[in-house]
Amino acid sequence: MSLISRLSIHYSVQGLSQGLLLSVITLFMVEKGMALWQVGVAFGTFSLSAALLELPLGATADLHGRIRVFRLSQLVSIVGLIIAALATSFVWVLLAMLCLGLTRALESGSVSAWEVEQIRRQGQGDRLAELLGRFQAINALSIAVGALAGGYLPTLFTELLSPLAPTSANLFVAAAITSIHVLLLPWLFREGDPVVQPEQPPTVMGQIQTAVQLARGSQALRSVLMVGFAFGLILSNMEAYWQPRLNALLDGQGYALFGWIATGYFISAAIGPALFSALSSRLSISASTTMTLLLVIVAPLLWTLAISDTVPMFALFYCLFIAVLVCINIPAQVITNEHTQDEVRSTMQSVVSLIMQLGGAVSAFGFSWLIEHLGIAVVWQSLAVGLMILAVFRCVNAWRCRPRTTLNDASLAPSQSPEA
Template identity: 35%
Template sequence: MTESPGTPTEHAGARTARRRYGVVCALFWLPPGLAMAPLVLLFTERGMALTAVAGFFAAHSVTAAVLELPTGGLSDVLGRRPVLALAGVLDAAALAILALATTAWPLTAGMVLLGAGRALASGPAEAWYVDTVQACDGPGAELRTGLARGSAATSGALATGLLLGGGLPWLLGRGPDLGARLAEATSRAVLPLSVPVLLGAVVEIVFVCYVLVALREPPRPPATPRSVLRGVPGAVRGGLRLGGRDVLVRRVLLSGAAAGGALAALELLTPGRARALTGGAESGALLYAALACAGFVCAGVGSHLAPLASRVAGSGERAVLCGLGAGAAGLALLGLTALSSHPLPAALAVLGFGLVQLGFGAAGPNQNDLLHRRVPGTARATALSLQSLAQQSAGALTGVLVGAMTPGPLPWLLTAAVLLSGALLWMRRTDRTAPAVNSSTTTRPAV
């Protein structure tokens, strides 16, 4: 069987799975994009202090980290579709609460629900795609193209959501001031800043309906509370053992942690850099929003080019090496230009920002393609959750360390060095022999 997508030897179910996976990625990540721009401002408009806002986001991060592995195990035991649908239900409820709540405790509950939904959704969709394609075309099925398209759809949805989330409140404040009328009609329960968040809740409902209708998977043994309670810890233990003894999986986790730290530094340091370049908080926020949107576009382009990167580099490992290396070069460029506000260094800094996102976009699908060929279907979602946990944990630690440093080149250059060390892990090729595919992934599903 040839590995080129869309050839006559490729089962039609694999092409359908690729398309549905892209739609699922877009529908799931559009709501976070819609909420990204207005959420902090909405909290402060409700009278929350910045310390309270930081506490809300901490509640989200802690919840996601604590539930990451158990929810991955739940997906491996219970199935991809029900866990993904539950994630959408929790996210819809969370966004509705965040859009309408006016006091601290409901807002905290909304962020906790959002963190739980994020943990539930961190692996099932991708695991469903790989399971389905391997069931249709066998264990050697071509995965990279679908993973790249899913990643590109994610970046595109985030960029679109960011633009809509920032633009809708502004549009509501224009002309006859529809925003003031809306707030008055709802006794200030719905503010202009609430509208993108409520729209995100609606999209989440569409997401749940699509998942329940489109993501068909092979029948599993009926789940009972006892089987779930026994199966989830076993799946988690199996994923941890795999991460400890398998060289390739360990590389994925370590380089993922390096990438998570780099992204955390990028998100933490760029707003201040944008403010320094423009000379004002409001103009800096506008520049950062434009940069974030452009960054998602660059990540989407990199993801789309991931299969080409693998062919040009000669292997998936070398493509990951080049992608993460490009990200490290972008961070170094940001560091080298951090001491000057001259237009030329500023333009080079923007180039470095885009290079980081482009490199990460190209590296991600190639890295996950290697991971899925090594991990059996019974531990696939757990492995993805373990990867997400490594990224989030490293990101949280990096945020604390970088936040304690004096602004300037040093935080950027240290982060670049860490990311480069993660890239160098991929200099040597590894044995690609994968474990036997679990029977649950060899039954051809109805797609």
């Protein structure tokens, strides 16, 4: 089986587990008696733990093997899911989110860096944007299937898991699928995990310093980091509060509707990158300009979502918003990979992920009080205004210095690449 097919299977299996978790990621905490501010703190714990460990673990992946680090991330995920299912207090919920944050830090940049190198070695570097879009679409579609199933599992297992919260069923099944994923890893990544050992092997700290200096010295990478912070802030807030926001619009309806809305979320997250992938192979638009255009589109969608006062309106604009938002990740990955050498690729992707997690931490800790006192809608409107300001800033900057890096130029070596 080809590399592309095996990577597609990898993202499919991973997506199923993610969908089962994400369909109840907030509900399982609410069922255990957590208040909204505690939900925010729990998500902040996830983001902060991931942020603190992003760089050292990304550097470890570069130095000691990306697939090894990814395997460890899945084992930690299994532990976190089981703790979450059995948690009976806020402290145990925080511990579960801490484990899931560690999982995020471990897997950040591991497989994604490995796949970029393998794709280029097979002479398909010119298809990088297309393939990244395809993998993201496959992952999102699998998450949608998992989320749909996750809407029914709590009801099916209510009697079997009567001492526990109904949503614990999702967490146990997600842990089982992740265990199967671990067993498949030697076949999925059979090309191996070669680690080049120079005469003087760099240290983890040296690896981090190299990546940070590279990011600071590149205008293209700095622009990605700025957008990444906003992306993490928005996405974290959305993941934490879309279920309470929807619950406020419902009138005693059950878990199934949450599963269907979550499914629509991830189907949209699959359709968006799929369309993006198809368009990127036909259009010659700079990656930086593409990010700006996506921000211009996504800001008014978030504003409209914030003021939605019926379930159909909420569902429609929620799906449209996600379909556009997730596409931002594709040009960001193209620019990041284009301006990064193989030796620090995982570390650099961890730098980007770190900034996203910091955005998530700011959202969780900084907005939990505002959510409690001003409401979800007001905070989302404020975030929409912030996105539009960022888009205007990028438009002004683009007018001064038009980027020339196109989505299909990702195979250029960093030394040959113009600034985006």
